[in-house]
Amino acid sequence: MTLVPGPSNGSKVAVAPARACAYAVLRRVFEQGAFAERALRAEARSLPGRDRRLATRLAYGAVQRRRTLDHFAEVLSERPTARLEAPVLAALRLGLYELVYLAGAPDRAVVADAVELAKASSRAGHGLVNAVLRRAAREGTDSLLRGLADDTPEQAALKHSHPTWVARMWWEQLGADAARALMDYDNEPSELALRANTLVMDANALAERLTGDASGSAGEAPAASGMRGTQRGVKVHLDAKIPEAVIVEGPFDVHGSPLWRTGACIAQSRASMLAARSVAPRPGERVLDLCAAPGGKTTHLSALMDARGEVVAVERDRRRAGELASTLRRMHAGNVRIELADAAAPLAGEAPFDRVLVDPPCSGLGTLQARPDKRWRVTEEDVEEMARAQAAILAAGADVLRPGGVVVYSTCTISAIENERVVAAFLDSHDDFTLDDLAAELPSYAHWPLAREGGSGAPVAARCSSTGSTVLTLPHRDRTAGFFIARLRKA
Template sequence: MISRHVDRDLDVEVRAALHIGLYELLFSDGTPNRAAVASAVELAKPNLGFKLVNAVLRRVIDDDGGKLRLPADDTPDGAAIRHSHPLWLVKRWWKWLGPNPTRALLAAGNRPTELVLRVNTLRTGPLGEDGAPAGGIVVPGEPFDDALPEARRVTGGLDVLADPGWREGHYVAMSRGSMRAARAVDPQPGERVLDLCAAPGGKTTHMAALMGGEGTIVAIEKHGGRARALRRTCERVGAGNVEVISGDALEVELAAGSFDRVLLDAPCSGLGTLASHPDLRWRVQERDLPELGRLQGRLLEVAQRAVKPGGRLVYSVCTLNPGEERLPEGKITRLWPHRDGTDGFYISAVGG
């Protein structure tokens, strides 16, 4: 839309002001047109391009008779503009899923995500028959998924990081998709479990809780800062059976067949999380995908060597891209934002 009215490069702050102004004009029903224009103009100042911002936005309004219209989403090009997703991604989903599922998926990417908490039974004690922690500790939200009795959906506002319950480790905020990945591992008390690429630790500490704190989880994290944060998370939630190793999973020495269960929650494009990370759609580039796929394959080889014969191996990615799917012979779970109301996930479990 900008290119219809501007035929030259724009300063970053001017283009950003135009983007915000156009968004308000197109999507914000509660903002009068002149207020949207005035706000965008102020944002562009002191850059002299504020005059261009004013002219372009007023011309957009005048050209459409004051009634702004987005293109129909009956083609990938129109859908990309209407739903604010990169064209390369829309084309991929359109080819893979078809028009109707793609439109539904794009719409879901622009809706607010649910806030889900996982009751941390390492701190609260086991859940009773009524689903409440037996120790009487109250965790915000309500049970809503029989397959995830530890999950609580919160309606209304909750400042998680300021809540004493979070600081005391009574719960962890994580998506249902992430919980399903940890559940797929099905770790048992006393077992030896490997979690490759472990930070930020939601799945790691979930598995620790499922094991009742008994046994060992070796959690490998490549980035030093994230590894330190993972240790703090384990301490907060009482996951004393987690051993955090700061290192590259491709280089850490792991004895072959030494783990009962292995979770590879692989680095991925994250295309299943666009509602909770809206900026990601513009940061991920199509050219990044082949290298990600090669990394996932190498990490999977490490995971396959580490799991003992007959053990369980789970591969998961929070993306919606068939090129990043692995272990097609496993028990596969796919979660879709537009169908399941949570992050998009691919989970495959083999053995065990």
């Protein structure tokens, strides 16, 4: 148990460590504006694996379902959440999330810990926390869920805890059924996928180190090359479509593993791996990676090239460039050169590149499982602004490409404004480029959206729609992050 300050006399009361950690994360995110992932890393540093996993589920789940939980709190308390103290609201969110969406713990333990956490942080709000959570437990949480319909985008946004503008956008772009399924899946834990660094070992060898054999059975991996096995209970799956990918199930601490520290693997979604594979770099070529930090795709490009040739990695932020350099060293990417520069500005003094990867900052709406607070940070206005910046970076990348070369445009979002519309506008203004047919290489993810713009029915870039195709991964369908990828070839 974790001791937290009691209501008086400096006394301490015991609270389950996972709940205390999750509560601290919620307060950091919603009161201090902290990123959920960083807040969790700081708060869970000293927790054992089991408590860390539960704290992650509680914190991420309560952040993701904030909108729905606040609705439940208002129904049960009969008052607006805007009138509640922030520590009280955090305790309500945490307790309601566990009561409604997680099974296993006794209701009385959930209620008691939430009340103690509120006591330690507020003057009188713990009474309200007790009353609301006891009412939820007494009346049954199924009735709360049954009261939520999802027949319209507005209803679905409340039921599945998304901003209304996102629900409306996906309703139009994907259709009602897919939009509902996507929003529902966004609230589930994200995949844990590792990319085997083929400069060190392939996916089969990584799987053996993780589990003792490549079939996915549990066990402790044998020691080899100075690296010991990770933890018992880990199961793995290989991906026939992505040779470097290893999907992990079970208690695996990526950053605490010697496999990670020695550069044998990196945590990276399978969808993200498709971006570098779509670039398809060859050993000896010159490749440009724009907006390169934190380095997952950069190091993937290097590995696909067997660290032969050159990758120029452009990053404008000095701190992120430092993090990128650290990743390059750990992943043995010795053929990468970092350039501290603006990706949208002309790259002076460089010979033309054979291939270019444009992976610009985006709204990140394809990563709402792994980044639980992302949905509450991005606005509709941000999307339009990002699309303008993305178009400028794509044009800059195309300017330094040799004839016959390819530029791959990739985002981790599900937004036609940032994806299809950016590529279509680029093709309409660059007659010397055509859209490659990625469906021939990645048929499971084929996507032909460029004949129409954002569901409006207005034809755009019609000349490319008959032969070219893009890739769009959807989390609920593909069980990985949502990514858009287009490959453009210069005449």
